[in-house]
């Protein structure tokens with residue numbers, strides 16, 4: 001006999017009732033996006049490899065080691081998207097969505113793919129809620145984007161968490177900082193192989209190294225804050241002041257650099273308490289140079305992505321559950337089953353979720369099925385009930401039963 005086929009390592013099925021929690025998070029996000037004027041984009045999962053190589057950066061772990069890249073049937077190199085920002089920008093530029101004044105605000109939800117070592121909170125297919133605001137470098141937009149992120153996290157009842165913020169400066173600040181960091185790293189022994197290479201090609205990446213040895217060495221490294229030009233310093237100060245004005249608690253984290261190369265100025269992450277090693281539930285920042293990098297106009301932008309898989313690990317178990325009022329129709333005998341089938345459709349048309357079983361099963365079996373389905377009420381319908389026109393309505397949580405006239409049932413249920 002052939003063996004069973006299993007899902008690929010690092011990729012998992014998300015099943016009911018868990019999917020109900022995911023829907024709750026996504027609807028909360030959609031509601032918040034609508035409040036802040038964001039509209040949805042639905043984008044391809046596959047793009048030309050060059051899009052990610054050019055935007056995320058050749059020296060990043062994502063591009064160097066983690067992309068699902070393959071040739072298509074004509075030999076063109078394609079990649080399963082490891083993140084959404086590059087695709088959003090590609091779509092915005094390709095479709096002229098950047099035209100006209102004002103801030104352009106988009107969100108997109110869906111799976112991303114990174115060939116990382118799977119562990120708790122880290123998957124090879126994972127899901128992001130992605131937000132991008134394009135067309136303005138105003139610090140108010142930075143503050144608004146962070147406020148929106150905090151609003152979504154509040155709506156889904158995220159418990160203890162920390163918002164970490166930093167400024168990565170503009171390209172000029174970064175050139176000076178890289179020189180300073182390069183000098184600091186020049187004689188350092190014990191850096192990992194990757195960092196020895198990166199110290200020449202892209203010293204900023206050394207700051208994002210996960211190796212404990214490298215982290216130890218970097219403890220005394222210079223920080224970006226000390227290299228900010230007056231404009232960037234002023235921008236950052238204003239962002240922080242706005243966050244304070246709206247009561248957002250943040251921590252300045254001078255060593256926060258993020259894992260992608262496109263960031264400029266504001267960068268931030270939200271880490272959840274109690275998540276262990278993979279504790280970042282959201283991350284984002286400005287990427288003012290990316291549109292130009294992709295052949296477009298000067299289009300300053302900022303955004304974030306929430307990692308849904310990780311977020312759901314720390315959210316309440318009962319999120320989005322328990323507010324349904326499902327009814328199960330337990331019918332005994334062919335006549336009752338036929339009547340129940342009509343009643344089923346009547347209830348659904350009244351907006352009441354209803355289910356029944358179409359087999360010839362005992363009352364006991366049907367009652368346990370009602371339990372399994374999470375029905376709040378069961379209606380018991382036998383041949384006798386058909387004759388009298390009275391059915392039994394049972395409240396599952398307490399076991400209380402009452403007689404109800406069949407003709408009044410939709411009204412009674414709607415009022416419960």
Ligand code: HAM
Nearest residue numbers: 083085122123126280281282283284285303304305307
């Ligand atoms: P990122 O920090 O690479 O940023 O990812 C954002 C979030 O996605 C992380 O904080 C984490 O929660 C989740 N995540 C990343 N990798 C995995 C994984 N292998 N398994 C589970 N969750 C994961 C970005 O992707 C940027 N595009 C964010 C952004 C939008 N910046 C500006 N706009």
